[in-house]
Amino acid sequence: MSDTITTDTADSADAEAEPRNALGTGLGRQLKLLSLWHLVGAAVSVVGILLARRGGDIELPWMPRYALQGFFSFAFVAHMASAYGIGARARWVRPLSLAVNYLLTLVAAAATLHLFNAFRALGDLGEGLYKAFIPFGVICVGLLWVLLSGQMLTNRPTAVGPQRLRTAGWSVAGLASVWFVLKADPSGLILSIGDSLTRPLALGAIALTVGAALATRLMWSRAAAKHFGSTRATDEALSGLAFLSPNLLGFLIFFAFPLLFSLWVSFFDWDTTNTTRDFIGLENYIRALSIDFAHSSQSNSGTEVLKGGYQVLANLDWFGQHWVIGARDVEFWLSLKNIMVFLLLAVPLAVLPALVLSSVLASKLPGMKIFRTIYFIPSVAGVIGVAIVWGQMFDATIGWINYLLDLLGVSEAGQGQGWLTQPDTALLAMVIVFAWMSFGFNTVLYLAGHQAIPKELYEAAEIDGANTWQIFRRITVPQLRNTTFYVVITTSILALQLFDIVWILARPIAGGPNFATQTPVLTLYQEAFTNNRQGYASSLAWVLFIIIFSFTSFQFRRQRDEATSGGVS
Amino acid sequence: MQRIRKIASATVALSLVAAACGGSDDAADESATTDAPAADAPAADEPAASGEKVTIRWRTRPDNDAEAEVYGTISDSIDAENGDAVSLTYEPGTTDGANYQDQLITEIANGTAPDVFWIPGTDIARFQSAGLILDLAPIAAEDGFDTGEFYPEPMYHLTFDPDAGAPGDKLWGLPRDVSTFAMYLNNDLIAEAGADDPRALAEAGEWDWAAFAEVATAVSALGGENKGFAMDAWWGPIGYFIQAAGGSFLNEDGTECTVDSPEAIAGLTQMKAVYDGGLAVAYGESGEAPWKAGTVGMFMNGRWATPGARADANFNWDVVQLPTGPGGTQGNWLFWGAYVVNANTESPSEAFDLVQSLTTADTQASISELGANFGQAPERRCSRGLPWLHPAGKRASVPQRSC
Numbered sequence: 001m002s003d004t005i006t007t008d009t010a011d012s013a014d015a016e017a018e019p020r021n022a023l024g025t026g027l028g029r030q031l032k033l034l035s036l037w038h039l040v041g042a043a044v045s046v047v048g049i050l051l052a053r054r055g056g057d058i059e060l061p062w063m064p065r066y067a068l069q070g071f072f073s074f075a076f077v078a079h080m081a082s083a084y085g086i087g088a089r090a091r092w093v094r095p096l097s098l099a100v101n102y103l104l105t106l107v108a109a110a111a112t113l114h115l116f117n118a119f120r121a122l123g124d125l126g127e128g129l130y131k132a133f134i135p136f137g138v139i140c141v142g143l144l145w146v147l148l149s150g151q152m153l154t155n156r157p158t159a160v161g162p163q164r165l166r167t168a169g170w171s172v173a174g175l176a177s178v179w180f181v182l183k184a185d186p187s188g189l190i191l192s193i194g195d196s197l198t199r200p201l202a203l204g205a206i207a208l209t210v211g212a213a214l215a216t217r218l219m220w221s222r223a224a225a226k227h228f229g230s231t232r233a234t235d236e237a238l239s240g241l242a243f244l245s246p247n248l249l250g251f252l253i254f255f256a257f258p259l260l261f262s263l264w265v266s267f268f269d270w271d272t273t274n275t276t277r278d279f280i281g282l283e284n285y286i287r288a289l290s291i292d293f294a295h296s297s298q299s300n301s302g303t304e305v306l307k308g309g310y311q312v313l314a315n316l317d318w319f320g321q322h323w324v325i326g327a328r329d330v331e332f333w334l335s336l337k338n339i340m341v342f343l344l345l346a347v348p349l350a351v352l353p354a355l356v357l358s359s360v361l362a363s364k365l366p367g368m369k370i371f372r373t374i375y376f377i378p379s380v381a382g383v384i385g386v387a388i389v390w391g392q393m394f395d396a397t398i399g400w401i402n403y404l405l406d407l408l409g410v411s412e413a414g415q416g417q418g419w420l421t422q423p424d425t426a427l428l429a430m431v432i433v434f435a436w437m438s439f440g441f442n443t444v445l446y447l448a449g450h451q452a453i454p455k456e457l458y459e460a461a462e463i464d465g466a467n468t469w470q471i472f473r474r475i476t477v478p479q480l481r482n483t484t485f486y487v488v489i490t491t492s493i494l495a496l497q498l499f500d501i502v503w504i505l506a507r508p509i510a511g512g513p514n515f516a517t518q519t520p521v522l523t524l525y526q527e528a529f530t531n532n533r534q535g536y537a538s539s540l541a542w543v544l545f546i547i548i549f550s551f552t553s554f555q556f557r558r559q560r561d562e563a564t565s566g567g568v569s
Numbered sequence: 570m571q572r573i574r575k576i577a578s579a580t581v582a583l584s585l586v587a588a589a590c591g592g593s594d595d596a597a598d599e600s601a602t603t604d605a606p607a608a609d610a611p612a613a614d615e616p617a618a619s620g621e622k623v624t625i626r627w628r629t630r631p632d633n634d635a636e637a638e639v640y641g642t643i644s645d646s647i648d649a650e651n652g653d654a655v656s657l658t659y660e661p662g663t664t665d666g667a668n669y670q671d672q673l674i675t676e677i678a679n680g681t682a683p684d685v686f687w688i689p690g691t692d693i694a695r696f697q698s699a700g701l702i703l704d705l706a707p708i709a710a711e712d713g714f715d716t717g718e719f720y721p722e723p724m725y726h727l728t729f730d731p732d733a734g735a736p737g738d739k740l741w742g743l744p745r746d747v748s749t750f751a752m753y754l755n756n757d758l759i760a761e762a763g764a765d766d767p768r769a770l771a772e773a774g775e776w777d778w779a780a781f782a783e784v785a786t787a788v789s790a791l792g793g794e795n796k797g798f799a800m801d802a803w804w805g806p807i808g809y810f811i812q813a814a815g816g817s818f819l820n821e822d823g824t825e826c827t828v829d830s831p832e833a834i835a836g837l838t839q840m841k842a843v844y845d846g847g848l849a850v851a852y853g854e855s856g857e858a859p860w861k862a863g864t865v866g867m868f869m870n871g872r873w874a875t876p877g878a879r880a881d882a883n884f885n886w887d888v889v890q891l892p893t894g895p896g897g898t899q900g901n902w903l904f905w906g907a908y909v910v911n912a913n914t915e916s917p918s919e920a921f922d923l924v925q926s927l928t929t930a931d932t933q934a935s936i937s938e939l940g941a942n943f944g945q946a947p948e949r950r951c952s953r954g955l956p957w958l959h960p961a962g963k964r965a966s967v968p969q970r971s972c
Binding site: 513532 | 674675853855859
């Protein structure tokens with residue numbers, strides 16, 4: 001209804017501003033063609049829907065079948081609306097037609113590149129460059145001479161030397177280019193392009209790309225904007241969207257879609273190898289979260305007191321009473337317990353030293369810049385490398401830590417602590433590595449926070465006779481409250497997602513001795529890629545998401561409450 | 570305005586009628602190829618046009634760059650022999666971080682896995698039951714291929730028919746190699762401890778758990794960092810103790826776990842005693858590093874420890890068979906892996922040709938001579954008398970069968 005009103009208004013407004021015979025002009029003819037283009041697009045979309053629906057031997061798997069049907073149905077509606085809107089000279093048609101044609105251009109261009117093996121050719125190009133690396137270097141040298149001579153000639157335009165250098169530069173670069181082409185041997189690439197050009201599908205893709213690009217250009221033009229009575233606000237919004245589109249499309253395709261898709265997958269019994277795919281509703285979530293308490297007459301009872309399908313998670317003795325806690329997925333619950341312990345230990349260790357250290361580094365003492373760099377190094381080092389080095393340090397027999405303890409006389413040679421292989425220290429080892437890697441970056445964040453503290457506060461405190469500890473406690477810490485909030489949140493999220501350190505460092509397997517280093521993300525990975533249960537793994541991912549989300553929103557709420565109640569003093 | 574509406578209605582009606590009435594695949598295909606390349610492009614790509622060159626991709630899990638290079642060379646030489654019809658591409662699998670088999674399964678699910686790949690023997694059933702590998706029996710029958718040339722133990726599994734519950738008319742792949750565990754010895758350390766030489770004990774038929782414990786105790790008694798024994802913590806070494814005591818992980822049908830049988834518990838008790846007595850490098854820690862550092866008397870491992878030993882061990886070392894347990898056997902494993910064919914390969918016949926080429930005696934000999942699979946028994950029997958089994962006089966594995 002509102003569309004009709006808009007259209008009518010636009011019609012009447014344009015009728016005054018522009019003679020009605022516009023359709024007889026060049027733009028009018030082009031718009032007619034564009035309208036036809038959309039109608040053809042609608043017809044092709046219908047064919048697309050029917051092709052996607054067809055059964056028999058060439059029936060598509062259900063997912064692409066529904067996805068393609070959805071895609072073509074959407075395309076059909078958009079094309080029909082565009083065709084209608086152009087005829088009706090509706091104001092809304094310009095953004096719609098632009099969106100349709102712009103997206104079509106992108107898809108068709110990607111398809112064209114694919115059909116011409118362009119993505120694979122990129123690899124060939126790299127290989128060609130590798131093979132012809134010397135001639136490539138010589139070309140660069142030649143061009144460098146040209147550049148140098150150009151610089152010299154600007155100062156002395158008639159000098160003979162630079163002119164000769166320029167000639168020599170061009171000659172060397174030219175000859176090296178021939179050498180480059182011979183060495184890189186692009187004949188395969190040329191033949192492949194020639195071969196693709198003879199295929200109707202490839203030619204069709206080129207035609208579609210060009211057509212859609214022209215249609216986009218027509219709708220983008222000022223004349224079209226005027227014809228459809230686009231407002232300045234619409235134009236600005238369209239420009240904004242156009243600039244945003246590369247990032248937005250990337251976000252939608254590679255982030256938002258997989259995210260929502262994993263939610264969908266979590267409701268299925270979905271095998272990686274596609275042999276099983278049954279809708280099971282919330283069963284995955286129920287399995288992950290199921291827990292059972294049972295009272296037992298004796299301590300250390302087993303599964304016999306639990307419901308069927310449950311395994312023992314823990315045995316508890318409370319005031320002479322024996323309790324057994326069971327879970328259907330013991331590994332997941334153990335990993336939750338581990339990650340909570342990890343969080344409680346790792347976050348303070350990664351944040352508090354950073355807070356103290358940043359106060360030292362923020363001082364004007366000589367050499368502080370060097371120390372800032374040194375403390376930042378662990379943050380930029382690769383996790384895999386760091387974990388391998390720490391693995392060597394923690395090794396019970398040939399590790400540096402036990403060696404140093406031996407030297408200090410704390411332990412005996414050959415009897416050193418198995419840091420990674422004993423259940424009581426394995427997680428602690430992970431905490432140390434995580435804190436070591438995180439606190440440098442946190443220090444830098446705190447240093448940035450220090451810059452924002454007004455110097456007058458410190459001056460006033462000194463005049464009032466406050467000592468260093470009082471200044472730190474009463475001024476630095478409260479003033480860095482926002483930084484602390486950010487640092488705690490980001491470090492906690494990283495801690496809850498612990499995977500890579502454990503994957504490399506844990507012994508003898510990733511879960512560590514007796515599941516001591518089993519983490520939720522590790523469980524998720526093992527379910528998805530070792531046990532091939534994608535559905536269950538997806539449900540674990542969403543459970544983990546809910547935990548992290550709750551934790552973060554709790555922190556946000558606390559921060560807000562503090563802010564409204566005047567903050568820490 | 571009216572005209573455009575009419576055109577629109579007519580177009581829709583026509584296209585619906587055309588698509589519904591035509592219905593034939595020819596008409597539909599034509600539309601797809603001329604009008605809708607954008608959406609159909611990925612699926613319609615790569616037509617298997619006749620006469621087009623077939624490319625076969627294959628993969629193994631090399632232990633290091635040198636081994637990857639060896640397989641690359643082998644791939645090139647088979648490729649050169651094949652002529653122009655088939656082209657081979659070798660892709661070394663990853664050995665660090667990512668799990669080789671997990672990555673393969675994900676790639677198969679995505680349709681990007683290679684045509685031929687090597688997997689450990691323990692994964693054959695897993696890949697087969699998930700429908701990921703091709704039954705090569707029909708192609709082998711066409712070629713008149715004889716599987717009798719291979720050791721029967723791996724072939725039992727590679728021809729296993731799950732429906733019949735016994736080997737049958739199936740062929741899931743061809744084995745690349747077989748090897749077993751051996752006990753790597755630091756002769757210098759054992760001599761220093763004044764213990765009996767395990768090789769002499771084995772010759773005399775006295776190499777059992779009691780003798781093993783004596784040697785381990787003597788070496789550990791040297792004190793300091795010295796330990797009598799080391800092994801890595803995974804099912805292989807643990808399984809040795811169970812099997813040597815007469816037990817097994819599973820019952821004969823493979824339908825029931827039997828690690829709680831008295832024999833298995835006796836084996837595990839012996840293993841625990843070795844650790845509790847302080848005779849071994851701490852459980853879970855890598856055994857290889859201290860062994861190479863010269864502080865371990867005996868190190869149980871497979872052939873894959875040999876290159877490292879040859880490169881890094883600065884002492885007099887050798888290998889001996891595993892000590893016989895109370896079950897009266899060595900309880901050794903037969904480790905093997907096989908080349909298998911991706912169930913979704915577009916060129917099964919060419920893929921099987923490659924599997925055959927990779928398992929000929931000549932290829933296996935070349936691989937050994939080029940430096941990979943040190944001290945490993947090539948799979949095919951009666952090839953060249955296995956001279957490469959003894960590089961530099963070090964027997965790295967004890968083949969269960971030889972010519």
